[in-house]
Amino acid sequence: MTRSLSILGATGSIGASTLDLIRRERGAWRVVALTANGNAADLARLAREFAAEVAVVADEASLPALRAALAGSGIAAAGGASALVEAASRPVDLTVAAIVGCAGLAPTMAAIEQGRTVALANKEALVSAGAVMTAAVERHGTTLLPMDSEHNAIFQCLAAGDLAHVRAITLTASGGPFRDWSAEQLAAATPQQAIKHPNWAMGAKISVDSATMFNKGLELIEAHHLFPVGLEKLRIVVHPQSVVHSMVEYRDGSTLAQLGPSDMRVPIASCLAWPSRMDTPCAPLDLAALGELTFRAPDEARFPATRLCRQAAEAGGAVPAVLNAANEVAVAAFLAGQIGFTRIAVTVEELLARYAPAAAATLGDVIAVDAEARSRMRQMMELV
Amino acid sequence: MTRSLSILGATGSIGASTLDLIRRERGAWRVVALTANGNAADLARLAREFAAEVAVVADEASLPALRAALAGSGIAAAGGASALVEAASRPVDLTVAAIVGCAGLAPTMAAIEQGRTVALANKEALVSAGAVMTAAVERHGTTLLPMDSEHNAIFQCLAAGDLAHVRAITLTASGGPFRDWSAEQLAAATPQQAIKHPNWAMGAKISVDSATMFNKGLELIEAHHLFPVGLEKLRIVVHPQSVVHSMVEYRDGSTLAQLGPSDMRVPIASCLAWPSRMDTPCAPLDLAALGELTFRAPDEARFPATRLCRQAAEAGGAVPAVLNAANEVAVAAFLAGQIGFTRIAVTVEELLARYAPAAAATLGDVIAVDAEARSRMRQMMELV
Numbered sequence: 217m218t219r220s221l222s223i224l225g226a227t228g229s230i231g232a233s234t235l236d237l238i239r240r241e242r243g244a245w246r247v248v249a250l251t252a253n254g255n256a257a258d259l260a261r262l263a264r265e266f267a268a269e270v271a272v273v274a275d276e277a278s279l280p281a282l283r284a285a286l287a288g289s290g291i292a293a294a295g296g297a298s299a300l301v302e303a304a305s306r307p308v309d310l311t312v313a314a315i316v317g318c319a320g321l322a323p324t325m326a327a328i329e330q331g332r333t334v335a336l337a338n339k340e341a342l343v344s345a346g347a348v349m350t351a352a353v354e355r356h357g358t359t360l361l362p363m364d365s366e367h368n369a370i371f372q373c374l375a376a377g378d379l380a381h382v383r384a385i386t387l388t389a390s391g392g393p394f395r396d397w398s399a400e401q402l403a404a405a406t407p408q409q410a411i412k413h414p415n416w417a418m419g420a421k422i423s424v425d426s427a428t429m430f431n432k433g434l435e436l437i438e439a440h441h442l443f444p445v446g447l448e449k450l451r452i453v454v455h456p457q458s459v460v461h462s463m464v465e466y467r468d469g470s471t472l473a474q475l476g477p478s479d480m481r482v483p484i485a486s487c488l489a490w491p492s493r494m495d496t497p498c499a500p501l502d503l504a505a506l507g508e509l510t511f512r513a514p515d516e517a518r519f520p521a522t523r524l525c526r527q528a529a530e531a532g533g534a535v536p537a538v539l540n541a542a543n544e545v546a547v548a549a550f551l552a553g554q555i556g557f558t559r560i561a562v563t564v565e566e567l568l569a570r571y572a573p574a575a576a577a578t579l580g581d582v583i584a585v586d587a588e589a590r591s592r593m594r595q596m597m598e599l600v
Numbered sequence: 601m602t603r604s605l606s607i608l609g610a611t612g613s614i615g616a617s618t619l620d621l622i623r624r625e626r627g628a629w630r631v632v633a634l635t636a637n638g639n640a641a642d643l644a645r646l647a648r649e650f651a652a653e654v655a656v657v658a659d660e661a662s663l664p665a666l667r668a669a670l671a672g673s674g675i676a677a678a679g680g681a682s683a684l685v686e687a688a689s690r691p692v693d694l695t696v697a698a699i700v701g702c703a704g705l706a707p708t709m710a711a712i713e714q715g716r717t718v719a720l721a722n723k724e725a726l727v728s729a730g731a732v733m734t735a736a737v738e739r740h741g742t743t744l745l746p747m748d749s750e751h752n753a754i755f756q757c758l759a760a761g762d763l764a765h766v767r768a769i770t771l772t773a774s775g776g777p778f779r780d781w782s783a784e785q786l787a788a789a790t791p792q793q794a795i796k797h798p799n800w801a802m803g804a805k806i807s808v809d810s811a812t813m814f815n816k817g818l819e820l821i822e823a824h825h826l827f828p829v830g831l832e833k834l835r836i837v838v839h840p841q842s843v844v845h846s847m848v849e850y851r852d853g854s855t856l857a858q859l860g861p862s863d864m865r866v867p868i869a870s871c872l873a874w875p876s877r878m879d880t881p882c883a884p885l886d887l888a889a890l891g892e893l894t895f896r897a898p899d900e901a902r903f904p905a906t907r908l909c910r911q912a913a914e915a916g917g918a919v920p921a922v923l924n925a926a927n928e929v930a931v932a933a934f935l936a937g938q939i940g941f942t943r944i945a946v947t948v949e950e951l952l953a954r955y956a957p958a959a960a961a962t963l964g965d966v967i968a969v970d971a972e973a974r975s976r977m978r979q980m981m982e983l984v
Contacts, residue, residue, distance in 0.1 A: 474760075
């Protein structure tokens with residue numbers, strides 16, 4: 217029996233890993249929509265390979281190139297924000313929502329509104345629009361599968377019990393490249409140093425988030441929406457080897473953990489095959505060869521990001537959206553050499569103190585808060 | 601809603617831990633039968649406390665003392681092997697089968713034949729009588745819950761997937777007190793040194809089994825019957841901290857592990873509350889405080905027991921029963937100062953080479969093979 221699938225964000229790294237797995241069970245899947253931001257050439261190549269029904273570029277300027285590249289293929293080409301939402305609305309068994317940033321919110325919501333299954337890799341959907349998205353998931357009876365390695369780990373561990381019996385959920389954090397750096401060293405850290413992640417190959421923005429621990433803080437906010445056990449039961453532990461992806465402790469003292477290689481194809485395969493399992497080419501876990509797994513408490517003096525994120529989640533409403541937007545602007549400024557590494561968290565905290573918008577009731581509200589927060593952050597940092 | 605429960609082996613350590621948990625939710629349970637070997641005083645005290653219907657001593661000589669201790673309580677007292685089987689046959693929602701040794705086989709079988717739920721802590725049921733017991737479980741539609749910490753860990757990890765999707769099951773082993781000893785040191789090891797287990801408080805026999813790694817080998821045989829994925833998928837890894845109790849790796853590269861304190865109340869609570877969860881007073885897991893978990897491959901040159909057990913499981917039939925009986929005799933001889941530590945595995949291997957009985961079709965066959973193996977082992981060791 218074939219299942220139908222759309223991938224929102226097909227040319228990114230999640231899209232590539234997803235299609236790598238789909239390629240291995242080609243006969244099991246029918247690909248409906250593939251979307252990209254502006255990379256028409258790659259998108260057209262993938263759409264042809266997987267015989268997609270429709271290919272969509274978010275950037276309308278790329279549409280002519282997409283049309284040309286798909287000429288004679290019989291595959292529909294479209295461009296722009298509303299075409300993206302239309303593609304995400306086409307009925308499929310499974311949508312992989314992997315568009316980066318706020319651009320992913322509307323298509324992700326359209327996929328959720330189908331009431332089928334959405335594998336979620338768009339961080340903003342839960343960080344900035346958590347309440348709006350989870351309300352839609354509930355309203356439409358949608359199955360939401362977390363694709364992030366930590367949240368997917370928690371999701372797997374929850375198969376052994378019920379949320380009501382959870383005593384603690386612990387997100388593991390590699391601690392990033394500056395894990396062992398002193399406060400003085402952190403103040404002098406360069407973008408080149410920050411983007412070298414020890415365990416995962418990632419883009420510059422998320423590598424900096426790993427270095428500041430904002431990445432883990434944002435994951436804490438996501439976990440708060442995905443697994444509503446209460447923030448006081450959500451923990452973070454630094455685990456440099458990134459072998460244990462996260463853990464769930466139950467009331468009887470049993471802790472279930474999910475372990476695996478640092479390969480996104482593992483959580484992606486878990487989502488694609490759920491509630492069954494599929495093969496991946498990932499190497500088996502060899503703990504004897506690894507030798508040791510180490511753990512330590514996070515140091516929120518050197519890495520205040522997780523504290524800020526926890527406070528934002530506690531405040532709720534539009535505060536996490538402000539935090540996320542502020543962090544993006546600060547990271548961009550750091551990468552551009554405009555602010556120092558430790559200023560990222562400091563400026564985010566400053567904006568949170570100055571800008572406290574009303575709770576966002578709709579996706580439009582979230583997007584407006586996001587834009588306003590970015591604008592205020594740039595002004596505050598005198599970058600404009 | 602109260603559930604009914606019998607405990608076969610109520611005065612042992614599993615019985616005590618089980619009753620400790622029952623005591624905490626007294627109103628949720630109705631205790632039907634409690635049994636002991638010969639400890640009439642303790643048994644009577646527990647039967648009174650938990651208002652059991654019947655108390656049974658396996659050793660008939662203890663029956664008068666039990667009768668006297670229960671006088672006026674309204675609790676029935678009985679003694680002997682057939683009374684034990686009768687008690688195990690009384691209908692209950694859950695039987696905890698925790699009698700040590702071959703004496704536990706017949707009552708455990710009687711509990712299985714109820715077709716309800718049996719929480720199994722009797723090792724011989726699966727090591728010596730695996731095929732006979734699992735056939736009875738299947739025939740009667742019984743739910744078998746493994747109470748041993750390793751097998752219970754695997755059982756919990758299997759909630760996240762299906763046996764058909766398992767790539768490997770890994771039992772963790774503390775490695776015992778002689779983990780880092782040289783072959784020369786092992787040859788000179790004394791009983792006093794062997795019974796100091798690093799992580800668990802246990803009896804002398806099982807402590808020696810932990811030191812030889814026969815304990816882990818016997819668990820491998822049990823796992824082979826409980827989780828029929830094929831012996832080639834069953835692994836052992838040495839993990840000195842005994843925090844990870846065992847692991848299941850699925851075909852997608854996800855490994856689920858169960859972690860917890862070295863406290864039998866955790867797996868017992870898992871069985872008592874299954875498929876739900878109950879509170880225990882066990883301390884939460886604090887990996888940051890533990891700092892590190894280490895793993896290494898077992899060394900079958902110094903510790904040949906796991907190899908012997910794997911070979912016995914591969915041979916099947918009555919061979920594991922011979923191995924188990926031979927090991928018990930050898931351990932008793934070691935504890936009595938009659939043979940050296942490394943002679944335990946050597947003599948077990950010798951008996952396996954000399955005595956290869958036909959497969960046991962019934963529990964009677966298993967018990968006969970067990971008795972014959974013990975007799976031959978004693979003769980072979982010239983201890984008779």
